[in-house]
Amino acid sequence: MTRETPARPTIYDVARRAGVSKSLVSLVLRGAPHVSAARRQAVLAAIEDLGYRPSRAASALASQQTRSIGVLIDDFRNPWFVELLAGLRSVLDPAGYTVSVADFQLEAASGRNPVDGFLAQHADALVLAAEPDAALLGEVPVPVVVAGVRELGPATLPEADVVAGDDEHGGTLATRHLVELGHRRIGHITGRGGPAAHRRRGYERTARDAGLEPFVAGQDGGTAEADGYAATVRLLEERPLLTAILAANDVMAVGALAALRERGLSAPSDVAVVGYDNSPLAAYRYLALTSVDPHSRDIGAEAARTLLTRLEQPDAPPRPALLEPTLVIRSSSGA
Amino acid sequence: MTRETPARPTIYDVARRAGVSKSLVSLVLRGAPHVSAARRQAVLAAIEDLGYRPSRAASALASQQTRSIGVLIDDFRNPWFVELLAGLRSVLDPAGYTVSVADFQLEAASGRNPVDGFLAQHADALVLAAEPDAALLGEVPVPVVVAGVRELGPATLPEADVVAGDDEHGGTLATRHLVELGHRRIGHITGRGGPAAHRRRGYERTARDAGLEPFVAGQDGGTAEADGYAATVRLLEERPLLTAILAANDVMAVGALAALRERGLSAPSDVAVVGYDNSPLAAYRYLALTSVDPHSRDIGAEAARTLLTRLEQPDAPPRPALLEPTLVIRSSSGA
Numbered sequence: 162m163t164r165e166t167p168a169r170p171t172i173y174d175v176a177r178r179a180g181v182s183k184s185l186v187s188l189v190l191r192g193a194p195h196v197s198a199a200r201r202q203a204v205l206a207a208i209e210d211l212g213y214r215p216s217r218a219a220s221a222l223a224s225q226q227t228r229s230i231g232v233l234i235d236d237f238r239n240p241w242f243v244e245l246l247a248g249l250r251s252v253l254d255p256a257g258y259t260v261s262v263a264d265f266q267l268e269a270a271s272g273r274n275p276v277d278g279f280l281a282q283h284a285d286a287l288v289l290a291a292e293p294d295a296a297l298l299g300e301v302p303v304p305v306v307v308a309g310v311r312e313l314g315p316a317t318l319p320e321a322d323v324v325a326g327d328d329e330h331g332g333t334l335a336t337r338h339l340v341e342l343g344h345r346r347i348g349h350i351t352g353r354g355g356p357a358a359h360r361r362r363g364y365e366r367t368a369r370d371a372g373l374e375p376f377v378a379g380q381d382g383g384t385a386e387a388d389g390y391a392a393t394v395r396l397l398e399e400r401p402l403l404t405a406i407l408a409a410n411d412v413m414a415v416g417a418l419a420a421l422r423e424r425g426l427s428a429p430s431d432v433a434v435v436g437y438d439n440s441p442l443a444a445y446r447y448l449a450l451t452s453v454d455p456h457s458r459d460i461g462a463e464a465a466r467t468l469l470t471r472l473e474q475p476d477a478p479p480r481p482a483l484l485e486p487t488l489v490i491r492s493s494s495g496a
Numbered sequence: 497m498t499r500e501t502p503a504r505p506t507i508y509d510v511a512r513r514a515g516v517s518k519s520l521v522s523l524v525l526r527g528a529p530h531v532s533a534a535r536r537q538a539v540l541a542a543i544e545d546l547g548y549r550p551s552r553a554a555s556a557l558a559s560q561q562t563r564s565i566g567v568l569i570d571d572f573r574n575p576w577f578v579e580l581l582a583g584l585r586s587v588l589d590p591a592g593y594t595v596s597v598a599d600f601q602l603e604a605a606s607g608r609n610p611v612d613g614f615l616a617q618h619a620d621a622l623v624l625a626a627e628p629d630a631a632l633l634g635e636v637p638v639p640v641v642v643a644g645v646r647e648l649g650p651a652t653l654p655e656a657d658v659v660a661g662d663d664e665h666g667g668t669l670a671t672r673h674l675v676e677l678g679h680r681r682i683g684h685i686t687g688r689g690g691p692a693a694h695r696r697r698g699y700e701r702t703a704r705d706a707g708l709e710p711f712v713a714g715q716d717g718g719t720a721e722a723d724g725y726a727a728t729v730r731l732l733e734e735r736p737l738l739t740a741i742l743a744a745n746d747v748m749a750v751g752a753l754a755a756l757r758e759r760g761l762s763a764p765s766d767v768a769v770v771g772y773d774n775s776p777l778a779a780y781r782y783l784a785l786t787s788v789d790p791h792s793r794d795i796g797a798e799a800a801r802t803l804l805t806r807l808e809q810p811d812a813p814p815r816p817a818l819l820e821p822t823l824v825i826r827s828s829s830g831a
Contacts, residue, residue, distance in 0.1 A: 172635055173654075183655045184810035187637035196810075227616045231596065237578045238776050246572060247601075259613025261566065261596040266582075278594025281562045282617035300507055302522035320518050386780050412780075419781035441573050445721050445747075446754030447783075475519040475531075 170211040179207035230468065231279030232262045235291040238385065239412055241438040241457060242290055245309055248461020249288060256469060258285070265293045276301060286468050289321070292354055304471045308464035309457060310355055311483070322471060323481045324464040326455030328356045331486035332363020335407050335435045335453050338488055340371045342496055344405040344433060349377045350392035350417060351409040352384035360409050360437060360453075376400055384409055389416025397424060404432055405494075411436035411443045414450050414493070429495025439489050451494035455486045505546040514542035565803065566614030567597045570626040573720065574747055576773040576792060577625055580644055583796020584623060591804060593620070600628045611636060621803050624656070627689055639806045643799035644792060645690055646818070657806060658816045659799040661790030663691045666821035667698020670742050670770045670788050673823055675706045677831055679740040679768060684712045685727035685752060686744040687719035695744050695772060695788075711735055719744055724751025732759060739767055740829075746771035746778045749785050749828070764830025774824050786829035790821045 176183045181200055188196055189204040207213070230253055234242045242262075250260055263275035276298060279287055286304040298318070305318055311325035339347050349364045351357045357380075365375040376399070379392030389408055393416060396403065406421075408414035414436030421432050428434040436443050439454035463482055471477070490496045511518045516535055523531055524539040542548070565588055569577045577597075585595055598610035611633060614622055621639040633653070640653055646660035674682050684699045686692045692715075700710040711734070714727025724743055728751060731738065741756075743749035749771030756767055763769040771778050774789035798817055806812070825831045 172637065182811045184639055184806070187639075188810050227618075229613055229617050237572075237581060237597075238575065240573065240575065243572045259598065259610055259616070261598040261610070261613060261617070262572075263594065263596040275594055275596070278564055278596060281594070282564050282596070282619070283562075284617070302507065304519055304522075386776075390781055415780050415782050422782065441721075445750050446725055447750050447757065471519070475523050476517045 170213045172213070174211055175204065175207045175213050178211060179203040227283045227285060228257055229259045229261065229282065229284050230286050230288060231275075231282070231284040232260055232288045233275055233279075233291050233293070234262060234264050235293075236266055236385075237262075237264055239410065240440045240442060241309075241410065243441060244439075244457035245290055245461040245464075248458035248463075249308070249465045250461075251458070252462050252465035252469070256465075265291055286472060288464055288468065289318070304468065304475065306464045306468045306471065309455070309460050311359065320479055322464075322467045322479050324460055324467055325483055326356075326457070326460055326486050327483045328359035328455070328486075329363040329366075331437060331453040331455060332360035332407070333367045334363075334486060334488045335360075335437065335451075336364045336367035336371075338451070338490070338494065338496065339405045339407065339433060339435065340367070340373070342405075342433065342494065345373060346400065346403045347373060347376075347405040347407060348396045348400055348403045349375065349407045349409070350379045350389055350396060350413055351377060352379055352382050352388055352392075352413070354384065357384060357409040364407055376403075379409075379413075384413055386412045386416040389413025390420050391416070393417040393420035394423075397421075405435070406432060407435045407437075409437055411438045411440045411450055411452055414452070415442060415448060418448070418493075428493050433495050434493045436493070443489070443491065449491040449493055451491045451496065452489050453486050454489045456484055460484055505548045507548070509546055510539065510542045510548050513546060514538040562618045562620060563592055564594045564596065564617065564619050565621050565623060566610075566617070566619040567595055567623045568610055568614075568626050568628070569597060569599050570628075571601060571720075572597075572599055574745065575775045575777060576644075576745065578776060579774075579792035580625055580796040580799075583793035583798075584643070584800045585796075586793070587797050587800035587804070591800075600626055621807060623799055623803065624653070639803065639810065641799045641803045641806065644790070644795050646694065655814050657799075657802045657814050659795055659802055660818055661691075661792070661795055661821050662818045663694035663790070663821075664698040664701075666772060666788040666790060667695040667742070668702045669698075669821060669823045670695075670772065670786075671699045671702035671706075673786070673825070673829065673831065674740045674742065674768060674770065675702070675708070677740075677768065677829065680708055681735065681738045682708060682711075682740040682742060683731045683735055683738045684710065684742045684744070685714045685724055685731060685748055686712060687714055687717050687723055687727075687748070689719065692719060692744040699742055711738075714744075714748075719748055721747045721751040724748025725755050726751070728752040728755035729758075732756075740770070741767060742770045742772075744772055746773045746775045746785055746787055749787070750777060750783060753783070753828075763828050768830050769828045771828070778824070778826065784826040784828055786826045786831065787824055788821050789824045791819055795819055 176186045289307045290309045305321045307323040368375040378396040382388045436450040436452040439452040443450035443452040511521045624642045625644045640656045642658040703710040713731040717723045771785040771787040774787040778785035778787040
């Protein structure tokens with residue numbers, strides 16, 4: 162003799178019995194307004210009759226700790242953050258945290274600050290992988306780890322932990338690579354922001370140490386593909402005999418490739434090109450960019466470990482960590 | 497006679513007075529564990545003495561409604577979601593909602609489901625721009641709008657609103673473009689998933705209508721750059737005389753460019769290449785991909801409007817919307 166176990170009632174069963182939609186049942190479960198007393202009553206009666214237990218809903222809503230971490234980035238179009246995120250999650254996922262991402266690109270200045278957004282969602286902590294204005298950041302009442310951006314720590318967040326790549330050393334590695342390949346006329350395209358400034362410093366110092374004159378374009382512009390294109394056009398106008406270009410990041414390097422092609426030049430046969438970030442873009446076979454790898458995945462993992470420590474020991478002194486970059490050689494530099 | 501207004505006390509003033517760190521003050525404000533009774537007392541006394549009011553913290557923590565929307569995507573490496581997100585925010589930002597994004601790429605299967613993450617954060621609603629397994633999705637107790645992915649609606653989320661692009665029509669537009677340019681041997685590289693299947697259907701129907709034999713590679717693979725490369729290698733082995741390739745998305749098209757170059761072929765002079773999504777990648781000057789534009793920004797904006805309506809009228813019948821794609825012609829198709 163077999164006995165059938167009755168299927169556990171679902172939210173759909175409740176909706177059917179109460180004669181309302183699933184959405185209305187969940188609104189009642191959440192205690193939302195906009196629901197008439199009669200329908201609320203019908204839903205509660207159906208829940209009672211069926212013995213429905215809203216498993217996930219209830220546990221989520223009952224929990225005080227959200228076990229969620231908010232990650233703030235500058236721009237979803239620059240894929241450097243993808244590996245950082247993978248590293249963060251390699252540590253935070255097994256620790257039972259969920260990770261979500263928001264950016265600082267406000268829509269026509271009408272948007273709510275994403276920091277406020279994460280606070281309203283009761284995030285346990287924030288990872289700041291961006292360089293927002295101090296005003297946008299404001300006073301943050303949860304632990305913050307700055308990841309991948311070295312500048313911010315002391316300036317706007319005196320108590321934040323900072324885990325970043327040594328961008329100046331990365332600029333040095335890339336420039337040394339080009340010098341060792343025999344290049345004597347190496348230009349640099351860059352843009353605003355802390356990481357770009359550090360990378361540039363490494364380039365300039367290494368070029369001078371090798372007896373070369375540094376030449377930089379784009380320092381007041383952005384760091385997107387179009388900025389890389391525009392900076393390279395200017396660079397080539399003023400220094401048409403360049404044989405190598407170091408870009409402050411990979412998307413700018415892709416812009417440089419287009420500017421070179423427009424002048425009938427190609428990489429690496431006419432001009433060597435090196436990017437920075439070792440983003441997914443650099444690994445695309447069609448682009449095959451030699452690129453400095455800041456080890457964003459390791460930075461993310463270290464930032465996550467720092468964050469977990471901080472949540473346990475809120476009073477420990479802030480801990481800065483600077484990770485060594487390496488150079489990933491692909492075909493764009495002709496090595 | 498002037499009178500100085502005393503500066504409003506900050507969390508730092510509280511920390512200094514209590515002799516603890518800012519982080520500890522915020523933990524006390526949040527009622528976190530791990531804080532000794534003595535230090536909690538010191539912090540509360542400092543707050544009292546200084547008349548400190550934790551502005552943002554308090555309002556965030558006091559609010560019941562989080563006014564936050566969680567967006568779920570498949571993979572941060574495929575930038576098609578960037579425009580969708582911009583569209584969502586063009587409507588949700590002014591409405592006072594913050595938007596954050598999580599993906600379904602679980603780290604070694606150890607991760608928490610991102611749906612649970614958003615529910616723990618008390619998201620008001622979810623936007624599903626992904627095709628997760630039904631098991632991953634489960635029963636979701638808040639309104640869900642499916643955006644950009646047509647398949648999911650009726651199958652796993654019977655009551656969800658769906659706002660998607662007409663991918664089959666997009667496949668038709670791209671194929672017709674190649675036919676009109678005189679191509680008679682047009683291959684298609686694709687992968688798993690609903691949007692890819694619709695695009696393929698448009699390609700196959702249009703090819704047959706033009707009296708051409710459809711030829712497809714990669715249908716059981718992924719839809720990343722490496723998959724596009726591998727599918728094109730197979731396509732060219734079996735059909736070396738192809739003159740045009742339609743890719744299921746832009747990153748696959750970039751993979752195709754690399755496979756062509758490896759065989760000494762270039763686009764568009766030897767083989768025309770068309771992508772799909774009109775992602776930021778397609779617009780990079782160096783790639784200049786002709787690409788079907790699903791108008792992801794418009795899809796995002798419409799999905800956001802649908803979501804706001806749903807939050808007001810939880811009981812209205814689900815509303816499907818299918819937006820018309822258009823073709824953006826750049827140099828990769830040689831038009």
